[in-house]
Amino acid sequence: MGSIAPPQHPLGPGVVLPPKTEEKVEKKVDWRNLPCPVPFEEIQREALMSLKPELFEGLRFDFTKGLNQKFSLSHSVFMGSMEVPSQSSDTIKVPTAHYEFGANFLDPKLMLVGRVMTDGRLNARVKCDLTDNLTMKVNAQLTNEPHYSQGMFNFDYKGSDFRTQFQIGNNAFYGANYIQSVAPNLSLGSEVFWLGHQRKSGLGFAARYGTDKMVATGQVATTGVLAFSYVQKVSEKVSLASDFMYNHMTRDVTSSFGYDYMLRQCRLRGKIDSNGVVSSFLEERLNMGVNFILSAEIDHGKKDYKFGFGMTVGE
Amino acid sequence: MASKAASKGKGKSGKGSKGAENRSASKCVKVWSTWAMKKAKVVAHYGFIPLIILIGMNSEPKPQLAQLLSPV
Numbered sequence: 001m002g003s004i005a006p007p008q009h010p011l012g013p014g015v016v017l018p019p020k021t022e023e024k025v026e027k028k029v030d031w032r033n034l035p036c037p038v039p040f041e042e043i044q045r046e047a048l049m050s051l052k053p054e055l056f057e058g059l060r061f062d063f064t065k066g067l068n069q070k071f072s073l074s075h076s077v078f079m080g081s082m083e084v085p086s087q088s089s090d091t092i093k094v095p096t097a098h099y100e101f102g103a104n105f106l107d108p109k110l111m112l113v114g115r116v117m118t119d120g121r122l123n124a125r126v127k128c129d130l131t132d133n134l135t136m137k138v139n140a141q142l143t144n145e146p147h148y149s150q151g152m153f154n155f156d157y158k159g160s161d162f163r164t165q166f167q168i169g170n171n172a173f174y175g176a177n178y179i180q181s182v183a184p185n186l187s188l189g190s191e192v193f194w195l196g197h198q199r200k201s202g203l204g205f206a207a208r209y210g211t212d213k214m215v216a217t218g219q220v221a222t223t224g225v226l227a228f229s230y231v232q233k234v235s236e237k238v239s240l241a242s243d244f245m246y247n248h249m250t251r252d253v254t255s256s257f258g259y260d261y262m263l264r265q266c267r268l269r270g271k272i273d274s275n276g277v278v279s280s281f282l283e284e285r286l287n288m289g290v291n292f293i294l295s296a297e298i299d300h301g302k303k304d305y306k307f308g309f310g311m312t313v314g315e
Numbered sequence: 316m317a318s319k320a321a322s323k324g325k326g327k328s329g330k331g332s333k334g335a336e337n338r339s340a341s342k343c344v345k346v347w348s349t350w351a352m353k354k355a356k357v358v359a360h361y362g363f364i365p366l367i368i369l370i371g372m373n374s375e376p377k378p379q380l381a382q383l384l385s386p387v
Contacts (some may be wrong), residue, residue, distance in 0.1 A: 041374040065386075065387075067371065067372075067378035067383065068371075068375075068378050069375075069376075070371065070374050071370075071371030071372070071374055071378065073383070095317065096366050101364070103364055103368055103371065103375070104367070105367050105370050105371045112366075112367045112370065113367075114364045114367050120358055120360075122359075122363060122364070124359070124363050140359065142356060142359060142360045144360075146373055149356060
């Protein structure tokens, strides 16, 4: 007769039972087929996407022209103030204007992105799938001034329920990280890095718990940084995110809370910070491929007000 | 005694010259690798964007040269 087998112990050899037709459909965990976790550097991606849009001050105009499916050129103009890091608490702003030319080649197996500015600075990114599971990424900023260029090679290996990455950078930087799915919703990872020239090394651990409706992450590192984030997807169009960061070396504590409205014609992101910074970023779709951008950042603590507007044409 | 001192002196100078050879070999490697990295950086700096454009213009469907240069 159609007798249903007695429910297996959840920690036993995993067997996925077919969903029962009762109201409560309980899916048994298949411990042998856990999903692949997100890459270690993207462990906080939902929180970063919602809380850290690219705020700017001044005018920004980006034009992307596609020549065919895979190849496109981009022209980008920026006129405004850029902040120069200063020792004192005052912000020093330098008015700058630059034009940036870029070329992108996007293939499923090979991605090449290059951007060059009028002062000769080149920003290059290469991503190449060497095999199905092994990917090589190169990221470089090359300048005309000597000793200011930077480059980083990453080798990523993706397993069935884990990912691992090895990094080599200039200034004798070596890093590695590893992340593993330990439950359908939970993944744990760790990273280690070594800076040759300064003889510094660090170790860090991270955890991510995510469901369809929420994502919570935590990170702790021997560099003295502790970071937590929580993102709740309230509906298809609205997400709320919050973030907490503590730096033991500089005794810096920051916490922020923000929202992300993804509507049909626009995307609005806003956030408020414990440092007294209120910021907002609006991308409005005027027409197919034409976006209007407004950016605002008000720092009540330092009395620094930044407003920017711009337009993006092309995909 | 004089011969012992002489042999000691020779032994030391012998080791010294071998050590100098090893040091200069590793120094050579370092100097050449630094030279190679410098040349590679210049090549990457000037050649990366032309490389992307070359690969892109040869991908299917082939775009026209006019499309590359015109602003529309």
